Amino acid sequence: MYDFAYEKPTALAAAVASLAGDMDAKALAGGQTFIPVLKQRLNKPTTVVDLAALGLVGITVTADSVTIGAMTTHGEVALSAAVQKAIPALANLASMIGDWQVRHRGTIGGSLANNDPSACYPSAVLALGATIVTDRRSIAADDYFQGMFTTALEQGEIITKVIFPIPQKAAYQKFRNPASRYAMVGVFVAKTAAGVRVAVTGAAQGGVFRHAAFEAALSANFSPDAIAGIATSADDLNSDIHASAEYRAHLIGVMAKRAVAGT
Amino acid sequence: MPQVTLTVNGKSHTVEVEGRTLLVELLREKLGLTGTHVGCDTSQCGACTVHLNGTSVKSCTTLALQADGGVVTTIEGLAAADGTLHPMQEAFREHHALQCGFCTPGMVMSAVDLVNSNPQGLSESDIRHGLEGNLCRCTGYHNIVKAVAAAWPVMHGKETVAAE
Ligand SMILES: Cc1cc2nc3c(=O)[nH]c(=O)nc-3n(C[C@H](O)[C@H](O)[C@H](O)COP(=O)(O)OP(=O)(O)OC[C@H]3O[C@@H](n4cnc5c(N)ncnc54)[C@H](O)[C@@H]3O)c2cc1C
Ligand code: FES
Ligand code: FES
Numbered sequence: 001m002y003d004f005a006y007e008k009p010t011a012l013a014a015a016v017a018s019l020a021g022d023m024d025a026k027a028l029a030g031g032q033t034f035i036p037v038l039k040q041r042l043n044k045p046t047t048v049v050d051l052a053a054l055g056l057v058g059i060t061v062t063a064d065s066v067t068i069g070a071m072t073t074h075g076e077v078a079l080s081a082a083v084q085k086a087i088p089a090l091a092n093l094a095s096m097i098g099d100w101q102v103r104h105r106g107t108i109g110g111s112l113a114n115n116d117p118s119a120c121y122p123s124a125v126l127a128l129g130a131t132i133v134t135d136r137r138s139i140a141a142d143d144y145f146q147g148m149f150t151t152a153l154e155q156g157e158i159i160t161k162v163i164f165p166i167p168q169k170a171a172y173q174k175f176r177n178p179a180s181r182y183a184m185v186g187v188f189v190a191k192t193a194a195g196v197r198v199a200v201t202g203a204a205q206g207g208v209f210r211h212a213a214f215e216a217a218l219s220a221n222f223s224p225d226a227i228a229g230i231a232t233s234a235d236d237l238n239s240d241i242h243a244s245a246e247y248r249a250h251l252i253g254v255m256a257k258r259a260v261a262g263t
Numbered sequence: 264m265p266q267v268t269l270t271v272n273g274k275s276h277t278v279e280v281e282g283r284t285l286l287v288e289l290l291r292e293k294l295g296l297t298g299t300h301v302g303c304d305t306s307q308c309g310a311c312t313v314h315l316n317g318t319s320v321k322s323c324t325t326l327a328l329q330a331d332g333g334v335v336t337t338i339e340g341l342a343a344a345d346g347t348l349h350p351m352q353e354a355f356r357e358h359h360a361l362q363c364g365f366c367t368p369g370m371v372m373s374a375v376d377l378v379n380s381n382p383q384g385l386s387e388s389d390i391r392h393g394l395e396g397n398l399c400r401c402t403g404y405h406n407i408v409k410a411v412a413a414a415w416p417v418m419h420g421k422e423t424v425a426a427e
Contacts, residue, residue, distance in 0.1 A: 006265060006282040006328045028329075035324045036306050038283070048282060050329060075318070099396025100373065101309060104318045105325065180307075181395065 001038045008050040012158065016135050018049045019156030027051055027158060029071060029110035032102050056109065056160055061086045064166055070109025070159040078103060087128070089170035089188065089263075093120050096174055098181050109159040115207055116182070117148045117238070120174065122208035123188035127199035128170065131163045147206045167192045169263035173255040174202075177242055185248050187211075187255040189263065195219040198256060203237050203248045214256055224257040267331045271296065272340030280327045287311045287322035289330075290337060298338040298368050302398070309397030312369035313337045319376040321396070338368035341375065350417035351375050351410070360410035362401035370397045374411045378418045385415055 009015040019025050026045040028034055029052075037043050056071040061082040068077060077083055078095035097103055097111075097120050111121040112132060125132070125141045132139045135158045144152045153159070167190040174186040183202030190197045196218040198211040217226045232252045237245035268277045271294060278293045290296045290313065302310030304323050311323040314336040341349035348356065351371050361367040377393040378385065385393070390411045391404070399407065416422045 001283040004282045006326070008328070008331075028326075031326065031329065032306065032324060035285075035326065039304065048326075052329065099309070100377070100393060101312055101319050101321045101324075101396040102306075104320055 002041060002044050004045045005047040006050065007047055008053050010053045012054050012056075012135055012160065015049050015051060015054060015158060016156065018047060019158070022046055023155065025049055025156070027113070029107040029113075030073065030105035032098070032106040033110060033114050033116070051109070051158065059083060066090065066164045066166060067161055068108050068164070069161050071107050072109075073104060074098070074106050074108070074111075075100070075103035077108065086166050087164060087170060089172050089190075090124055090128075090164065093124050093172040093174075093188070096120065096172075096176070096181075108162055112144075112162065113151065113153060113159055115145060115149055115151050117204065117207040118177075118180075118182035118184070118186075118202045120172070120183055120186055120201065123183075123186050123199040123201040124164070124170075124172065125162065125199075126208050126210060127188035127190040127197045128164045128167060129190075129192070129197060130165070132159055133161045133163065134159050142210075145208050149207075165192065171259040171262040173259040173262065175251050175255055184243055185251040185255050187252060187259050189214075189218070189256060189259040191218075191222055191263065196222060200252055200256075203252055205236055205238055211252070211256070218260065222260065224260045227253065227256055227260070265328060267327050269330050269333050269335055271335045272337060278327070282326070282328065284327040285323055286313070286315070286320075286325040286327050286330050286335070289327040290322060290335070296337050296339050300365055300368055302365065302369075307398065308366070308369075309373060310366050310369040312372040312397065314372060314376060317376075318380075319373045319396075336372075338371060341371070349375070351378070351414045354410040354414035354417070355407070358406050358410040358413060360402060360406040366397060366399040366401075370394065370399065370407060373397050374407075374414065375418075378411065378415050381415075382419055385412065387412065 025047040028048045028050045056069045058069045060067045066086050074094040074097045083091040130141050170190040172188045174183045177184045185203045186201040188199045198214040201208045213230050232249040234245035234249040237248045239245045264279045300310040302308035306324040313322045390408045
């Protein structure tokens, strides 16, 4: 690992200023992605700005929304009785990320800023139509994800919290890579007053995406049978040593049916 | 150079580190606490697991500076001052839950956190899933699961370690 200066500001404005003043300064959240990246020398920051002392931790539930601070860990979301009650699928998703050590440090803000094509949270954010709040603006989920490891975030922009509208029902189903525990295919299905939204992670080269054909069929008839006959194209899906694009296309249907059955 | 002040196994230390110094490097190289092992160094195996402020973390994936002001417990901090083993260590010994022993410090630290966090009880499946962040190349896990199940009642004050 190359060496770097380390800062732990106690005010959001100071963190934003540190990141804005230096193109090579980088934010640090739980470090569960960033530290491995630094070890591989894939990134050479001058300064690492630790977001841990900015007070970005916490969960607030109202009648129609769940708001989660960016530095809230996967473990805190998984074990939150309030999240388990309001959006059980979200707590369940968090409980399946990595392992306990990863869940004790990894954060929702870090996961969304990173936008790994196999990460779990992007599917919940996109399917639930959540809003990502940063130091400078609010970004709708539909505008936020812009392809593998790419988001609408500007250089130095800090996610402060994520606001999830509470759906009528939702469920997440993930086919895990048994070694890494990331999603080989993960499908998040949400039934809301405005219709059904289905987001798929782990499968596509461009990262998380909405499945329009499943959404239309499930909005008309919310049952696994409604999507049983709909094939997903393998074009633009990932092929790697773990699974071919065709296998992933098949898994999307299986995981979506299980998710609908599990809501 | 930046300084880190932290409490390790009940003792306060102030140590000079670099920005890039990992918590495991601080523990092993600066404090000489070599009970915490480095297996993979890629955040996968859990051999480096310690407790930071009461919960299990991979110390190879934590910067020393992130632990500033924190409380760390390593495998060296579990046994009593007179050498009496922690109930989890005793259960690992009793149930033959280690062979080469390389994964054991991390496995024990994860298991202690898992049992502490689950006072309502742990099924066999809870134990297997709860230890997903720790890999063992020797035991096949079976005896580790038995040991954790045996340590649970002792740690929650319900009985003492009994031989099978
Ligand atoms: C063994 C292992 C298994 C895993 N399994 C899974 C899994 O099954 N599913 C899954 O989804 N993930 C998995 N992960 C990834 C894990 O969820 C990470 O915690 C997450 O991807 C990154 O979160 P972090 O808080 O650790 O962020 P960091 O690693 O600290 O940061 C990641 C990136 O985001 C930026 N960043 C962080 N916070 C912010 C913010 N608030 N605003 C702006 N930018 C920010 C950083 O600059 C950095 O570029 C796994 C990781 C490991 C090591
Ligand atoms: S050495 Fe830290 S996880 Fe393997
Ligand atoms: S006892 Fe050898 S790796 Fe677990």
